[in-house]
């Protein structure tokens with residue numbers, strides 16, 4: 366079987382074009398420019414790359430962006446004061462605090478401090494609750510990107526047996542909630558596996574759609590998937606460096622072997638990764654519209 370390689374790079378490009386147009390219209394019709402503030406504490410190189418590419422994408426799409434890069438020694442009250450200021454700033458519609466934070470800062474306190482209306486990551490408990498009851502303002506970016514990848518690749522989600530491996534608060538748990546909603550682009554039967562699951566292969570072998578978010582290189586092998594399944598690989602693992610010093614990445618799925626057996630699969634890199642950032646841009650646009658009291662147009666993106 367020749368698997369369809371689901372290109373997140375291509376699908377993200379389409380969505381970027383759609384957003385760019387919508388943002389230009391918003392500026393023309395309403396003189397409104399969506400604004401995103403990113404907050405980075407410390408000098409973790411990977412986080413710096415993520416924050417840098419968010420700023421670059423904002424610029425390309427016509428979103429105003431502000432970077433607040435703070436030293437690793439920044440204390441919690443200083444960070445909370447900055448968030449308070451951003452909460453009150455009318456130019457800023459979305460606030461993103463890059464995780465992880467240094468150990469001396471309580472992550473929960475920080476997430477709780479962000480105004481839920483500006484929580485474009487969708488991590489505030491208010492937004493988590495709204496998602497759970499099927500009335501989300503913001504869908505968390507990586508799960509939403511995965512759902513869009515499936516929808517735009519023509520994968521039937523309704524009625525499917527979906528097995529998610531990994532139950533983190535940023536990927537596995539919200540994704541499970543999204544895909545089980547009684548809505549278009551969802552309505553699946555969802556199983557979530559984790560370290561307490563006694564036989565992961567038992568579940569993955571019966572899945573129509575397998576979504577893997579563990580952070581373990583090549584964890585899912587060909588014998589763990591059924592013929593004709595769809596596999597979404599969220600994992601990003603750095604397994605070495607090229608001669609030029611660039612990181613060599615691999616996913617949580619043994620791509621070369623699994624692709625021989627399945628109907629469709631995402632690569633790493635170029636699968637889920639590019640989708641996460643466009644969904645952040647979508648949430649920032651949505652936040653700007655909500656702040657301006659503009660009615661949300663009919664939902665184009667997933668649920």
Ligand code: NAP
Pocket residue numbers: 507530531532533534535536537558559560561565578579580581599600601602637638639641
């Ligand atoms: P995380 O918070 O570390 O959670 C990992 C989950 O996997 C946990 O639920 C853990 O189970 C489970 N797990 C780990 N090892 C396992 C094993 N041997 N057997 C069964 N379950 C196991 O990770 P995350 O933040 O969700 O990220 C997962 C991966 O996705 C990482 O590689 C990350 O870099 C990548 N990621 C990519 C994007 C993107 O945009 N492309 C976004 C987010 C994350 P327990 O709960 O039982 O500990």
